[in-house]
Amino acid sequence: MVFKKIQKVENDLAESKERLTSDISYWTDFLKTLSYHYKHTFDEQIMIHRYHPEFKACATYDKWIEVGRKVNGKHENSVTTVHNGKIRYLIDITQTTGQRKP
Numbered sequence: 572m573v574f575k576k577i578q579k580v581e582n583d584l585a586e587s588k589e590r591l592t593s594d595i596s597y598w599t600d601f602l603k604t605l606s607y608h609y610k611h612t613f614d615e616q617i618m619i620h621r622y623h624p625e626f627k628a629c630a631t632y633d634k635w636i637e638v639g640r641k642v643n644g645k646h647e648n649s650v651t652t653v654h655n656g657k658i659r660y661l662i663d664i665t666q667t668t669g670q671r672k673p
Contacts, residue, residue, distance in 0.1 A: 573658065580653050584614055587621045600624065611661070615652045619661060622650050626663040640667040 590597050604620040607627045611619065619626055629650065635642050642662055649660040 576651070576658060577653050577656075580618070580651055580658070583621060584617060584653075587617045591617070612654070615650075615654075615661065618652045619650050623648075623663065626650070626661075626665075628664040629661040630664075631659060632662060635662060635664075635667050640664075640669040642667050 591601055592598075601617070601620045604624045604626075605616050608616045608619055608629060611629065615629075619629055630638075632642055632646075643666050646660045646662075648666060649662045652659045652661060
């Protein structure tokens with residue numbers, strides 16, 4: 572099951588990369604998304620743009636907890652990526668509550 576999910580993410584990533592190089596409007600829209608997610612890897616930026624271009628601040632579940640925010644539903648409406656051969660979920664700040672730790 573995990574292998575199939577990784578394979579799907581990688582296929583979606585390949586499709587998006589192909590579209591970035593062949594569709595100028597998709598590329599310019601991607602650049603807008605990229606401006607919010609400059610700390611993520613290129614592949615993660617592509618996946619954020621593919622599934623949730625409206626997201627403005629993504630991080631992993633553990634990172635949100637670390638900075639003192641509560642995640643409303645661990646993986647609901649998140650962006651699935653593959654990082655070092657493992658599935659990783661990126662969650663937008665709109666799916667969290669709380670304030671940043673001082």
